[in-house]
Amino acid sequence: MAEAYPWQDSLWQQLAGRAQHAHAYLLHGPAGIGKRDLAERLMASLLCQRPVNLEACGECKSCLLLKAGSHPDNYLLEPEEADKAIKVDQVRDLVSFVVQTAQLGGRKVVLIEPVEAMNINAANALLKSLEEPSGDTVLLLVSHQSSRLLPTIRSRCVQQACPLPSEAMSLEWLGQALPDCSAEERTELLTLAAGSPLAAVKLQAQGVREQRALVVEGVKKLIKQELSATQLAESAWKDIPLLLLFDWFCDWSSLILRYQLTQDENGLGLPDMRKVVQYLAQKSAQDKVLNIQDWILAQRQKVLGKANLNRVLLLEALLVQWVGLLGRR
CATH class of the missing domain: 1.10.8 (Helicase, Ruva Protein; domain 3)
Structure with missing residues (x-):
């Protein structure tokens, strides 16, 4: 049974309590707030033969089949490999499922997550099923980045923002x-x-606090010229995810700009980097900070898009520019 989170209580009553359900819902919001659990909870409720107070009973034939992962009227569509695209052939298999008659005589329910993982051909292949699903079919689309979806996908769903x-x-x-x-x-x-x-x-x-401590230590040594950009890029940070590194440097560049504009010492971020952020803000030209932030955002987008990047060269370029904020190379 999917976990019920207290911040979803109101939304759950609104969704599960509908007298008549839409053929497609787009549940969207930041990652890590329980959208998938909400979708699975709603899926179980929609398939249950004897729901109790809007929740699946957990005991009927439908609930037992769903728990065993063998419900004939339930379809889960997700990438075949983590962080990969949902392919058009996968969507075609889904379309074949949607046009079938429900085997248990009730609804068919489809869960797609993350829906933005569909490539353009896969997304187009889904459109007809979203617009005119066969029989009593409900499609639950979960998105962490709904801005990446085709407008034609969004317009065919009841869009529901999930609360942070x-x-x-x-x-x-x-x-x-x-x-x-x-x-x-x-x-x-x-x-x-x-x-x-x-x-x-x-x-x-994932041990993120330990990873961050390693990165913060490296940044401080880089600024003090105790380590070079090459040393950090080649060895010290080799096991830290690129996206995590770019997220942190993007955040730090934003904090530098914020301090330059406001001089607000309460807006310097987490304690581990406050003094560094303040120092860089005081020593850096604002146009340099803006330029490195633009560069970081562009590279971060490439990382998100799974571009074939040379990790060491990319990190070295980042760190050389970071030191360059102080006028050093």
């Missing part, structure tokens, strides 16, 4: 999810996860 929980609610939930972490550590993880509590739990499992 408040900081207080997230920290309360994280207290139960990460009981071995201190309150300070949970706050740091939530900040690193941009306020998404499930993402914070995932980051903790």
Whole structure:
């Protein structure tokens, strides 16, 4: 059974309590807030033969088949490999499922996640099923970046923004999810996860705090000229995900700009980099900071797009420009 999160209570009542369901829902919002669990919960409720208070009963034939992963009227579409595209042949198989009659005599329910993983041909292949699904079929589309979807996909769905929980609610939930972490550590993880509590739990499992400490130490040594850009790029950071590195440098460049504009010492980010951010803001020309931020965002987009990048050369270019903020090469 998918977990029910307290910040979804109102949305759940709204979705599951509908007298008549739309043929397609687009559940969108930041990663790490429980959209997939919400979709699975709704899928179970829609397929259940004897729902209780809007929830699946967990005991009927439909619920037991769904739990066993063998429900004939349920279809899950996701990338065949992590972080890869959903291909057009996968969507064609889905379309074949949609036109069939429900074997248990009720609804058919399709879950697609993440829907933005569909390439252009796959997305186009899905359009007719979204517009005119066969029989009593409900399609649940989960998106972490709905801006990447074709307008024709979005327009054929009931679009439902999923709420980001408040900081207080997230920290309360994280207290139960990460009981071995201190309150300070949970706050740091939530900040690193941009306020998404499930993402914070995932980051903790990946050892993100240790990885960040390594990166922060490297940046400080780079600025003090105790390590070179090449040394950091080739060895010290070799096991740290590129996207994580670019996220942090993008955040730091934004904090530098913010401080240059406001001189607000309360807006310097997490404690581990506050002094560095403030120092760089005081020593750097604003046009240089703007240029490196544009460059970081462009490279980050390439990383997201799975471009074939030379990791060492890319990191070396990043670090040379970072040191260049101080007028050094």
